[in-house]
Amino acid sequence: xxxxxxxxxxxxxxxxxxxxxxxxxxxxxxxxxxxxxxxxxxxxxxxxxxxxxxxxxxxxxxxxxxxxxxxxxxxxxxxxxxxxxxxxxxxxxxxxxxxxxxxxxxxxxxxxxxxxxxxxxxxxxxxxxxxxxxxxxxxxxxxxxxxxxxxxxxxxxxxxxxxxxxxxxxxxxx
Amino acid sequence: xxxxxxxxxxxxxxxxxxxxxxxxxxxxxxxxxxxxxxxxxxxxxxxxxxxxxxxxxxxxxxxxxxxxxxxxxxxxxxxxxxxxxxxxxxxxxxxxxxxxxxxxxxxxxxxxxxxxxxxxxxxxxxxxxxxxxxxxxxxxxxxxxxxxxxxxxxxxxxxxxxxxxxxxxxxxxxxxxxxxxxxxxxxxxxxxxxxxxxxxxxxxxxxxxxxxxxxxxxxxxxxxxxxxxxxxxxxxxxxxxxxxxxxxxxxxxxxxxxxxxxxxxxxxxxxxxxxxxxxxxxxxxxxxxxxxxxxxxxxxxxxxxxxxxxxxxxxxxxxxxxxxxxxxxxxxxxxxxxxxxxxxxxxxxxxxxxxxxxxxxxxxxxxxxxxxxxxxxxxxxxxxxxxxxxxxxxxxxxxxxxxxxxxxxxxxxxxxxxxxxxxxxxxxxxxxxxxxxxxxxxxxxxxxxxxxxxxxxxxxxxxxxxxxxxxxx
Numbered sequence: 001x002x003x004x005x006x007x008x009x010x011x012x013x014x015x016x017x018x019x020x021x022x023x024x025x026x027x028x029x030x031x032x033x034x035x036x037x038x039x040x041x042x043x044x045x046x047x048x049x050x051x052x053x054x055x056x057x058x059x060x061x062x063x064x065x066x067x068x069x070x071x072x073x074x075x076x077x078x079x080x081x082x083x084x085x086x087x088x089x090x091x092x093x094x095x096x097x098x099x100x101x102x103x104x105x106x107x108x109x110x111x112x113x114x115x116x117x118x119x120x121x122x123x124x125x126x127x128x129x130x131x132x133x134x135x136x137x138x139x140x141x142x143x144x145x146x147x148x149x150x151x152x153x154x155x156x157x158x159x160x161x162x163x164x165x166x167x168x169x170x171x172x173x174x
Numbered sequence: 175x176x177x178x179x180x181x182x183x184x185x186x187x188x189x190x191x192x193x194x195x196x197x198x199x200x201x202x203x204x205x206x207x208x209x210x211x212x213x214x215x216x217x218x219x220x221x222x223x224x225x226x227x228x229x230x231x232x233x234x235x236x237x238x239x240x241x242x243x244x245x246x247x248x249x250x251x252x253x254x255x256x257x258x259x260x261x262x263x264x265x266x267x268x269x270x271x272x273x274x275x276x277x278x279x280x281x282x283x284x285x286x287x288x289x290x291x292x293x294x295x296x297x298x299x300x301x302x303x304x305x306x307x308x309x310x311x312x313x314x315x316x317x318x319x320x321x322x323x324x325x326x327x328x329x330x331x332x333x334x335x336x337x338x339x340x341x342x343x344x345x346x347x348x349x350x351x352x353x354x355x356x357x358x359x360x361x362x363x364x365x366x367x368x369x370x371x372x373x374x375x376x377x378x379x380x381x382x383x384x385x386x387x388x389x390x391x392x393x394x395x396x397x398x399x400x401x402x403x404x405x406x407x408x409x410x411x412x413x414x415x416x417x418x419x420x421x422x423x424x425x426x427x428x429x430x431x432x433x434x435x436x437x438x439x440x441x442x443x444x445x446x447x448x449x450x451x452x453x454x455x456x457x458x459x460x461x462x463x464x465x466x467x468x469x470x471x472x473x474x475x476x477x478x479x480x481x482x483x484x485x486x487x488x489x490x491x492x493x494x495x496x497x498x499x500x501x502x503x504x505x506x507x508x509x510x511x512x513x514x515x516x517x518x519x520x521x522x523x524x525x526x527x528x529x530x531x532x533x534x535x536x537x538x539x540x541x542x543x544x545x546x547x548x549x550x551x552x553x554x555x556x557x558x559x560x561x562x563x564x565x566x567x568x569x570x571x572x573x574x575x576x577x578x579x580x581x582x583x584x585x586x587x588x589x590x591x592x593x594x595x596x597x598x599x600x601x602x603x604x605x606x607x608x609x610x611x612x613x614x615x616x617x618x619x620x621x622x623x624x625x626x627x628x629x630x631x632x633x634x635x636x637x638x639x640x641x642x643x644x645x646x647x
Binding site for chain 2: 117121122146147148152153156160167169
């Protein structure tokens with residue numbers, strides 16, 4: 001038994017905190033009534049995920065996660081929400097009373113199955129340290145092993161940029 | 175020479191650069207279409223020239239073999255045919271047509287890259303490239319009806335697509351966790367030893383999910399009717415045909431990760447196949463919109479294609495490839511007629527085809543041949559394809575599945591033939607004659623001939639398909 005106040009114990013506690021943060025953020029994001037609160041939940045969730053990346057030995061990716069997702073993506077969404085200027089969203093359709101319990105039941109089964117799967121399966125022992133997750137290592141694998149994905153993703157980004165321009169331009173005329 | 179290995183993709187990539195430059199200036203749809211058409215025809219030639227190339231690129235993440243090259247040729251042909259008959263692009267504003275063609279080209283590029291990817295991450299990104307471009311094509315339809323139907327369709331398409339991608343990524347993470355590699359070459363032997371482990375089976379099933387979405391297999395089918403209805407006719411023609419070829423190719427690559435000992439995967443494929451067939455055919459019976467009907471029929475056809483995968487044998491895989499190639503041709507023929515008959519790019523109800531044999535005899539014939547072929551009536555390709563799938567599944571010992579598929583074929587005859595009935599026996603009333611350009615006439619004649627030829631001479635094609643499948647097993 002590892003003592004809670006040893007290094008491992010504290011880091012384990014922190015790890016669970018990050019998991020809790022991720023889950024809590026996700027729950028807030030999906031269940032909040034107002035959009036702004038949902039976005040805040042999303043930001044919380046992203047923060048938790050960044051913590052998990054840190055534990056996966058990728059400090060750089062964790063930093064980028066905070067910078068891009070929390071810093072940029074969430075802020076952009078907030079901009080969009082404010083520009084759209086929608087007031088509190090009303091629930092458009094009256095939900096069937098059975099939907100809630102059934103949803104809980106279904107997701108409960110899913111969680112149970114996946115958790116069982118994760119516990120029962122013999123996962124590969126954490127593969128030997130691939131690299132130390134530094135910027136150099138990341139750059140090297142992006143330009144060697146994953147060069148194809150790296151180049152291809154720039155085309156995907158190009159599509160996204162042009163696409164958003166085209167759609168936005170079309171919208172303004174109308 | 176390494177350049178030849180990558181030539182088809184490079185050609186389209188450079189072409190899309192040209193289109194991108196065009197889209198930054200004030201160029202109308204006509205020029206953009208001419209460029210894209212040249213590009214498409216050129217890429218067919220390049221794909222043909224590279225048919226026998228073999229090798230790997232990009233640190234083994236990208237493999238060129240006869241399988242991938244054959245599929246690339248089929249995809250390039252489909253792309254060229256869609257461009258040949260969508261002469262006017264009626265449903266899209268002239269201003270944004272260069273971008274429209276750019277996305278169409280990039281989507282094809284994504285599909286070409288997809289069929290050569292043998293590494294999970296590369297596969298994912300290639301798939302996303304083709305999907306993103308398609309997501310964008312849907313809302314680019316002009317808003318004639320004023321109800322912004324195309325926006326709703328696009329949002330649905332994106333959301334379902336994202337969920338499918340999420341499921342696939344989750345499965346990929348399991349595969350990595352189990353084997354510690356993302357390369358299919360290394361995954362294959364390791365997973366074959368793990369067929370008893372539920373995690374391996376669930377992982378494979380989840381990764382398959384991403385491609386079930388593309389192929390519109392039940393339960394990843396919900397986007398189909400709305401997207402088909404909301405997208406402009408030419409867009410739907412592309413979405414409904416070309417990506418499905420790539421999806422089947424990838425499904426074959428990934429199903430090969432499992433062996434028949436992984437009974438759960440076989441059972442899952444059987445259930446999905448039966449559900450897709452029944453759902454697609456039964457719902458198609460009551461459709462009045464032509465594109466919606468073809469959408470549901472597409473779900474049913476996806477079910478038929480799975481019959482080949484269920485066998486998990488070379489013969490079955492080859493039959494699936496043959497069938498999806500045939501489906502591409504039949505479907506393109508049907509959409510050619512829809513695009514031409516639709517005067518201003520509006521959606522067509524089945525009744526709008528009334529008396530088509532008087533208004534445009536050639537189109538009526540094309541539609542009739544296409545419908546007969548889809549219904550599986552000899553001597554057309556649909557019959558031969560279904561015959562091979564059914565015999566393949568029967569030999570592999572799936573008799574109940576074969577019977578259910580045969581029942582479904584019978585159900586589908588009703589709605590396919592009722593379209594033929596409307597075109598040939600209903601009176602045109604005051605519907606105008608349909609003008610068809612010379613090129614479109616040639617394309618429709620060519621499609622009809624291919625549908626018949628593929629049905630009459632399946633042996634050579636099946637041999638090609640078998641050779642292709644052998645290259646990856």
